Amino acid sequence: MQAQVRDVARLAGVSSGTVSNALNHPEKVSPATRERVQQAIAELGFVPNIAARQLRRGTNDSIGMIVLDIANPFFTAVARGVEERLSGVGRPLVMAHSGQDHEREKAYLDLFAEQRLSGVLVTPVGQVLDRLRRLRDRGTAIVVVDRKTGAREFSSVSVDDTLGGTLATQHLLDVGRRRIAFLGGPERLTQIKHRLGAARRAVEQHGSGEVWHVDSPTLDVEAGRVGAAALLDLPPGRRPDAIFAANDLVALGVLQTLTLAGVRVPDDIAIVGYDDNEFAAAAAIPLTSVRQPAVEMGAAATGRLLEVIEDPHAKVEHIVLSPELVVRRSTVA
Amino acid sequence: MQAQVRDVARLAGVSSGTVSNALNHPEKVSPATRERVQQAIAELGFVPNIAARQLRRGTNDSIGMIVLDIANPFFTAVARGVEERLSGVGRPLVMAHSGQDHEREKAYLDLFAEQRLSGVLVTPVGQVLDRLRRLRDRGTAIVVVDRKTGAREFSSVSVDDTLGGTLATQHLLDVGRRRIAFLGGPERLTQIKHRLGAARRAVEQHGSGEVWHVDSPTLDVEAGRVGAAALLDLPPGRRPDAIFAANDLVALGVLQTLTLAGVRVPDDIAIVGYDDNEFAAAAAIPLTSVRQPAVEMGAAATGRLLEVIEDPHAKVEHIVLSPELVVRRSTVA
DNA sequence: TGAACCGATTGAATCGTTTCAATGTGAGTG
DNA sequence: CACTCACATTGAAACGATTCAATCGGTTCA
Numbered sequence A, B: 001m002q003a004q005v006r007d008v009a010r011l012a013g014v015s016s017g018t019v020s021n022a023l024n025h026p027e028k029v030s031p032a033t034r035e036r037v038q039q040a041i042a043e044l045g046f047v048p049n050i051a052a053r054q055l056r057r058g059t060n061d062s063i064g065m066i067v068l069d070i071a072n073p074f075f076t077a078v079a080r081g082v083e084e085r086l087s088g089v090g091r092p093l094v095m096a097h098s099g100q101d102h103e104r105e106k107a108y109l110d111l112f113a114e115q116r117l118s119g120v121l122v123t124p125v126g127q128v129l130d131r132l133r134r135l136r137d138r139g140t141a142i143v144v145v146d147r148k149t150g151a152r153e154f155s156s157v158s159v160d161d162t163l164g165g166t167l168a169t170q171h172l173l174d175v176g177r178r179r180i181a182f183l184g185g186p187e188r189l190t191q192i193k194h195r196l197g198a199a200r201r202a203v204e205q206h207g208s209g210e211v212w213h214v215d216s217p218t219l220d221v222e223a224g225r226v227g228a229a230a231l232l233d234l235p236p237g238r239r240p241d242a243i244f245a246a247n248d249l250v251a252l253g254v255l256q257t258l259t260l261a262g263v264r265v266p267d268d269i270a271i272v273g274y275d276d277n278e279f280a281a282a283a284a285i286p287l288t289s290v291r292q293p294a295v296e297m298g299a300a301a302t303g304r305l306l307e308v309i310e311d312p313h314a315k316v317e318h319i320v321l322s323p324e325l326v327v328r329r330s331t332v333a
Numbered sequence C: 001t002g003a004a005c006c007g008a009t010t011g012a013a014t015c016g017t018t019t020c021a022a023t024g025t026g027a028g029t030g
Numbered sequence D: 001c002a003c004t005c006a007c008a009t010t011g012a013a014a015c016g017a018t019t020c021a022a023t024c025g026g027t028t029c030a
Helices: A005-012 A016-024 A031-044 A050-057 A073-086 A102-115 A129-137 A161-174 A190-206 A221-232 A248-260 A294-310 B005-012 B016-024 B031-044 B050-057 B073-086 B102-115 B129-137 B161-174 B190-206 B221-232 B248-260 B294-310
Strands: A060-067 A093-097 A117-122 A141-145 A155-159 A179-183 A210-214 A242-245 A270-275 A288-291 A318-321 A324-326 B060-067 B093-097 B117-122 B141-145 B155-159 B179-183 B210-214 B242-245 B270-275 B288-291 B318-321 B324-326
Touching: A005 A016, A005 A031, A016 A031, A050 B050, A050 B102, A060 A073, A060 A102, A073 A093, A073 A294, A093 A102, A102 A117, A102 A129, A102 B050, A117 A294, A129 A141, A141 A294, A155 A161, A155 A294, A161 A190, A161 A242, A161 A270, A161 A288, A161 A324, A179 A190, A179 A221, A190 A210, A210 A221, A221 A242, A221 A248, A242 A248, A248 A270, A294 A318, B005 B016, B005 B031, B016 B031, B060 B073, B060 B102, B073 B093, B073 B294, B093 B102, B102 B117, B102 B129, B117 B294, B129 B141, B141 B294, B155 B161, B155 B294, B161 B190, B161 B242, B161 B270, B161 B288, B161 B324, B179 B190, B179 B221, B190 B210, B210 B221, B221 B242, B221 B248, B242 B248, B248 B270, B294 B318
Parallel strands: A060 A093, A060 A117, A117 A141, A141 A155, A155 A318, A179 A210, A179 A242, A242 A270, A270 A288, B060 B093, B060 B117, B117 B141, B141 B155, B155 B318, B179 B210, B179 B242, B242 B270, B270 B288
Antiparallel strands: A093 B093, A288 A324, B288 B324
8 A cells, every 4th residue: 555665666667675775875776777766756655664674774773862851941951952962963863751750761761672772861760770771781872861870880961969059058158048948859869869968068067057858749830839838837937048949940939939928039038949941040030040051961961872872882981060050139139 | 682582482482473462462372371471571681673563563653743842831831731641542652853943844754754653743844744644644643733734634733823812912902002012933933923913903903003023033032032132222212012922932031131121011011921831920020921721732632633543534623722811910010 | 709897786585573374272062 | 972162372474674695787808
């Protein structure tokens, strides 16, 4: 029913091998024949069946990316970096969305394994070491983005969360804040652990002040709203004078709730966000935030991935980028 | 080198046909055998080669989505709707990003055609009717999202842009604005055409006032900044007293630039955005915006797509959803 | 003139799974 | 006891492209 090489071959008056060559090794076919084949392809609307091609070739040029949270501008910025690095390389990028859901993450890793992709960029949610190993053993290159895997057996690109946590906290201390609520979770994320740990250490080192953790199941605007509401429920004397939000989405939620409640930012409570996404600067009160080089991270991870694809035995490398503090009105009047 | 059915079969002491049945038609295999096969699969780390499966089966369960602009929360919200509708259906969603680039759009449509996906959701950028037809002729179901194709031969789900344009403009007129700059482009997008056209008609019908178009090559925050700067360059008497931004990203850029320039919003210039994305309410001055039911659109498009997959001859249907105006501080003090 | 060589083309084998007609094995029935 | 019938299993064919050794036809050169 659907045209295949056979049909194209017949119409062009050549063999199927020649059609294939015209498609994949044009230099092996005389210009005249090539032309006839092209004509026949156009006439029949022939589209090669990639399954057959891939089965025979044994490889798939595509690169897969499992995005942790597509609604978070930070991750879409990472994706932008990936695409930029990939442009002109001739490898399509297919994306899947885990949405922090471990089951979906597993399902997509399995799908990518079945598809025998050349490479996969992943920001793992749960325990997927076994799947990543299987993927690698099947010949798929892997680079971990925005994480370091426990076993460190895969190359990774991440941003120094400890430094980020220190920068934010140090800044809050510098502007005179002492009661800092760290808002966001879940706590098991290494991100959270490192940023929070650094905050605690910074305060400790400073000698005065305190940090406490307000957990949340997710890291979105709603989590910020809920967390801020919980803090407002505290008796005035026990409220924080600063909130360190685990990312900018949370910070925006916090800002919204505080503003609605008549709390003055930064006078009553200062807010520091994390990521410095595109919306941080456009917020009601422009957010002080820890800028993560998201685009650069995506590009670096992709560069590394392409190297691993070329040489599967390339040695494992962990690239760690540095964040920087961007001060805006949410912490200084 | 890599385990295949043959190897699993040998280890489990059965034939390859039985292994395949254990995988795809478990009810045809006795529990004991099924168990042995599972064991062998686990032991060998066997992952079926999807290319071979697909070649034989002739179908691919996956659904593809070509996202127009992954950095725009509106489209990620649409994607969320798609995922929600798809959850539990057992069809993986793979996404590709055209980023408004017609070449990339074509490349991904070709990739999806080669992959023989079950269905594709697409928000077309350029002239792709021929490719969509070819895709359909190859047996891939297609639903157009947030557009109606010229020829109307594909089912679509969109939002009434004329109504949206009318709502926004009527509101601006109601709050006493008369000089309205419509900011955003490119003009060839039907979106833009309809919203702008409706704005012009609303003003005309009202009897007084004027609307003019400030074009932009893209619809992002930067476009808003640039457009607003251009408007500020006008002599005070020729400046608008309201800006109708083609989407919220543009509106945020406008807001940023106006605020930095000391223009009072809404006193000097009112701003209406479009989409009512998650960040509109959290903006420096909360944005009045035309809310588009993005999640619902994604869900509806997916529902339609699943129907077309079931019955390729299902009749073409155009679902048009209605936007609604959300009034916030950027238009009323 | 014949051998050597060259580029273009052919066509059968191949990739790894699924499918399906055929076969085997008991259990149940008259 | 012979005969069905149901169920489990087998094994070879098939999916549609690519590959590669073999062939073809023509040119060049000794």
